[in-house]
Amino acid sequence: MGSVTMISKGALNLNFSVVIPAYNAEQYIAKAIESCFSQTYAPHEIIVVDDGSMDETARIAESFPAPVRVIHLEKSTGPSFARNTGVQASTGDWLAFLDADDWFLPEKLERQRLCALAHEHAILIYTGFLSSLNGVESPGQFNPPTVLEPMLRYKCAFHVGTVALRRNAFDSVGGFDPTIRGTEDWDLWLRLVARYSPRAFAAVPEPLAVYRTTPGSLSSNAMRMYKARSGVAERRSLYGMTGALRRSWRRKVSAFLNYDAAIALREEGSALDLSLIFKSIAAWPFPWREMPKRYKTAAVMVKQHLFKRLTRSDARM
Numbered sequence: 001m002g003s004v005t006m007i008s009k010g011a012l013n014l015n016f017s018v019v020i021p022a023y024n025a026e027q028y029i030a031k032a033i034e035s036c037f038s039q040t041y042a043p044h045e046i047i048v049v050d051d052g053s054m055d056e057t058a059r060i061a062e063s064f065p066a067p068v069r070v071i072h073l074e075k076s077t078g079p080s081f082a083r084n085t086g087v088q089a090s091t092g093d094w095l096a097f098l099d100a101d102d103w104f105l106p107e108k109l110e111r112q113r114l115c116a117l118a119h120e121h122a123i124l125i126y127t128g129f130l131s132s133l134n135g136v137e138s139p140g141q142f143n144p145p146t147v148l149e150p151m152l153r154y155k156c157a158f159h160v161g162t163v164a165l166r167r168n169a170f171d172s173v174g175g176f177d178p179t180i181r182g183t184e185d186w187d188l189w190l191r192l193v194a195r196y197s198p199r200a201f202a203a204v205p206e207p208l209a210v211y212r213t214t215p216g217s218l219s220s221n222a223m224r225m226y227k228a229r230s231g232v233a234e235r236r237s238l239y240g241m242t243g244a245l246r247r248s249w250r251r252k253v254s255a256f257l258n259y260d261a262a263i264a265l266r267e268e269g270s271a272l273d274l275s276l277i278f279k280s281i282a283a284w285p286f287p288w289r290e291m292p293k294r295y296k297t298a299a300v301m302v303k304q305h306l307f308k309r310l311t312r313s314d315a316r317m
Contacts, residue, residue: 017092
């Protein structure tokens with residue numbers, strides 16, 4: 001079990017270093033940085049890591065005054081390496097991560113500071129969030145800390161942009177894995193929870209960050225995400241388990257990932273949805289509340305595929 005330095009009850013001023021990885025983000029970077037300046041509890045520093053951008057991202061970031069600092073990477077290395085680079089350059093005792101196309105709401109850091117003071121053993125504090133699609137914001141699902149075990153074993157339970165994390169806890173597990181793209185946050189949370197336990201995570205339920213969904217984002221391709229998530233799950237999600245328990249949970253995690261990907265693939269119009277829902281049923285054929293109406297969903301998919309096949313046959317006649 002890992003350990004961290006507890007917060008002194010008299011240490012009311014926590015230092016937050018906000019790390020913003022940015023790649024070709026000239027449309028969004030100003031709003032992200034401005035949201036840090038708008039905090040009711042000011043960040044100690046705002047570190048923008050220009051990940052080899054070919055547009056005006058760096059110039060826009062550099063137009064902001066201190067405490068903004070801009071780090072330039074010669075070529076794009078991905079968000080994990082960029083975040084790690086920003087953390088290495090940081091001096092705060094808490095880290096807050098913000099993607100360049102997202103933004104914080106004004107009370108985010110203040111509410112996380114109060115939560116940290118109230119939960120002195122916490123290493124990670126996340127908040128609720130809003131999802132923004134084409135300018136329309138809607139509440140994202142908030143999962144309280146009481147459900148993180150076992151939820152984190154089969155999916156990422158909160159968004160990276162909502163997190164404040166102790167710097168020494170981040171360092172203790174080696175930061176983000178730069179070989180992973182798209183699921184590097186889930187991978188980090190799993191390593192942290194395996195080292196410190198889910199009880200070291202705290203949360204503020206209110207939505208205090210906004211996650212923007214954009215075309216072409218790393219999270220927008222269902223099959224790519226399915227493969228990345230499957231890799232993380234196989235390496236990380238069975239922490240602390242042995243024997244029959246480990247074998248059963250491997251099957252349950254596989255079933256959930258196949259089911260979740262099948263739903264996403266159906267929304268994309270991919271013909272692969274049916275094969276994945278069958279893989280889900282084969283991996284774990286028993287009822288589980290995380291996969292509601294799975295058999296009904298499979299039946300609907302079968303009907304849809306049969307209808308498409310018949311339609312194509314009629315068209316050829």
